[in-house]
């Protein structure tokens with residue numbers, strides 16, 4: 431950057447060289463510190479290139495450790511190098527039932543959405559499988575954020591259909607990559623026994639990045655995203671430290687962008703420590719924002735009720751929830767369980783005089799932070 435020696439930005443200047451590198455869907459050019467995981471995944475998928483069913487795989491690791499990126503990288507390569515391999519990444523946060531997953535597969539195979547009027551699951555499955563056989567294609571399905579299929583109790587049925595496709599539809603070759611970021615969920619244990627008996631996956635673990643690895647990865651984003659000299663080395667170290675605390679690389683990427691915007695707001699051409707600390711107050715919630723993003727209306731309603739009645743007994747919370755939504759206790763319990771697994775709600779058990787052991791519900795974050803992001 432040229433200009434003003436006092437370090438102030440002029441109107442047409444920006445600290446950003448390319449702000450898009452800080453967007454959530456940006457796929458990084460280089461993907462460091464995941465060599466062994468990529469190798470293992472490549473090994474599992476390689477049979478597909480030769481026209482065989484690939485090895486089924488479970489990818490596990492906390493949020494923001496590069497699982498989705500690894501799948502995107504290898505699927506991208508297969509798209510270029512293996513014309514007879516079709517890859518589909520299904521975001522289960524959006525498509526959380528077996529029917530929705532197969533609609534997504536249909537869409538990929540036929541290039542248009544299945545008719546919305548009552549096509550049975552069986553028909554959908556048949557059409558997808560027939561087409562794969564006709565085209566002599568091997569299909570690899572990544573069920574990304576598979577925990578959402580478990581929350582809706584759809585995981586076993588979905589997996590069972592996919593895993594047994596070669597038996598139910600002669601000649602169909604399908605491999606499954608299950609991606610899970612919920613470590614409290616043991617994918618294998620939660621699947622029912624008919625699935626367990628046909629599912630012997632490769633297991634690939636993505637550990638959190640440590641602070642030096644985070645510096646290394648973020649430095650590259652900084653070089654692509656900011657003009658030279660905008661972020662100094664000690665400031666980058668601070669960003670990495672805050673990112674390592676949260677364990678999620680997304681926090682660091684969001685933090686860089688917000689800190690850049692803060693610097694611009696002050697008209698400064700360099701990012702200060704205050705810009706970073708202030709940005710962190712928002713960036714530390716990226717995970718929460720993501721969990722809240724795809725909630726249904728009734729799930730949102732419950733989050734709101736708990737925000738207003740935090741710490742109260744589960745039964746009392748239910749009464750308010752029921753009044754507002756007219757939903758019954760079973761649905762209420764399911765939603766509580768899902769929100770707990772998402773880390774939005776916490777339950778605490780205590781002995782209450784006269785009532786025996788009882789359960790109270792509260793938010794896992796400050797209520798304002800949650801309500802702000804619920805809109």
Ligand SMILES: Nc1ncnc2c1ncn2[C@@H]1O[C@H](COP(=O)(O)OP(=O)(O)OP(=O)(O)O)[C@@H](O)[C@H]1O
Pocket residue numbers: 453454455456457458460461462463464491492493494495496497498499500575610611636647679680683
């Ligand atoms: N090694 C890496 N190099 C560069 N960028 C990375 C690396 N690992 C992760 N990222 C970036 O961090 C962000 C989160 O990565 P990704 O979505 O792959 O994580 P994830 O493990 O799939 O997370 P979740 O479980 O929450 O879906 C993305 O913006 C991605 O580009």
